[in-house]
Amino acid sequence: MIELVGDAMTANRAQRPVIAGVDGSEVSVRAARLAAAAARRRAAPLHLLHASLGVTDLLGTRADAVLRKVADSLAGTDRDVEVSWSMEQGDPADVLRAVSAAAQLLVLGGGRRAGRVGGPSIGSTAKGVAASARCPVVVVPDTTTSIVVRGRRSVVVGVEGRRGEDAEEDRGTEEVLGFAFREASIRRTDLVAVHAWRDLPVTTEYESEGPLVDWAAVRSDEERVLSTALAGWQQRWPDVLVREVIVRDRTAHGLLAAALTAELLVVGHRRRGPIATMRSTTRAVLHRATGPVAVVPIEPP
Structure with a gap:
């Protein structure tokens, strides 16, 4: 059963965690679900991390409430994953880059914005972290346009x-x-x-x-x-x-x-x-x- 741990990365210190960046957006919640699946496959703990210049607010909602809600939502599908969460103050890219040294995998939502010619463009946080993190970074796009109905995905x-x-x-x-x-x-x-x-x-x-x-x-x-x-x-x-x-x-x-x-x-x-x-x-x-x-x-x- 999932154990909710409020202070960061206290459980299972022998195993480096999978870390998911959570900002309250839909794509970051999907990234957290993907991170939970990755943690289960690796028999690793999962850590949910929210970083912002003002840690008391997350998309207009208290950050701790959102993080706890996301952790609760994972209980139904990944019961064997141990989950912790924390809030850090600072630039999100800098915080995520720093914690990547202690993680085995970092999972982020793409957070896309409008591109120069009107097309989609990946958000600056995901791009900056992927370019400089110390561990592998999985970036989840904000939309999924291709879905396999039948057959194996490679x-x-x-x-x-x-x-x-x-x-x-x-x-x-x-x-x-x-x-x-x-x-x-x-x-x-x-x-x-x-x-x-x-x-x-x-x-x-x-x-x-x-x-x-x-x-x-x-x-x-x-x-x-x-x-x-x-x-x-x-x-x-x-x-x-x-x-x-x-x-x-x-x-x-x-x-x-x-x-x-x-x-x-x-x-x-x-x-x-x-x-x-x-x-x-x-x-x-x-x-x-x-x-x-x-x-x-x-x-x-």
């Missing part, structure tokens, strides 16, 4: 692959694939590994040279890149069925297409500090994804 992971003697890229691939394989295993689903091998806009002039390029050889080379990156992982995670996908497109386009009905999309981000900027592929995926996206931090050497 975990999708973007694979850059090893393109040379780049130790940092090798380590990044290891960290991202390690997270993705574990997620697929504990979710008991398959893993779709996507490698996009044309990450630049295709111009008409370049395409006109198509007959002069041995595209079959290029594709074969890229297939080897993906196979090399995945080598050994099937032995480590024999319960995970892996499907390899080669995409001749921009990385973001390929990942978003593959993850249209995915349970989770996993991408990597090289963390460069608290004011790090997010690379264009990760930023585009977060802005346009129709389902949860896990951003795995790759620590600098």
Whole structure:
């Protein structure tokens, strides 16, 4: 049965918690439910955290009342998860970034706002935390436009692959694939590994040279890149069925297409500090994804 603990992270100190950011919005409540499921799969405690410059108010309601209500709502579906909650004063991005060092997973609502050209854009808090957190961050979009009615939903992971003697890229691939394989295993689903091998806009002039390029050889080379990156992982995670996908497109386009009905999309981000900027592929995926996206931090050497 769920135990409500008012002061933060006092129970089960031996296990790092899954932390969910809660601001009272509908998407943050959905993020808390997803975090509870993640905590149950990991046999980890769940911590609900509200951070604001004024902790006594949360969308016009007392923060402690909202947090307790969210915790109570989880009791019906995740009875084996131990829940704690707390309120912190400060900039939400700074607070969440700080607690990420003690968490195994951070789950946030996307909190989208209007983009520059009228389209949706992920909120600044989620974007800032995903770019600089010390643990993997799952961002839940404010709307879900794709729903699988029947059949299995997969975990999708973007694979850059090893393109040379780049130790940092090798380590990044290891960290991202390690997270993705574990997620697929504990979710008991398959893993779709996507490698996009044309990450630049295709111009008409370049395409006109198509007959002069041995595209079959290029594709074969890229297939080897993906196979090399995945080598050994099937032995480590024999319960995970892996499907390899080669995409001749921009990385973001390929990942978003593959993850249209995915349970989770996993991408990597090289963390460069608290004011790090997010690379264009990760930023585009977060802005346009129709389902949860896990951003795995790759620590600098």
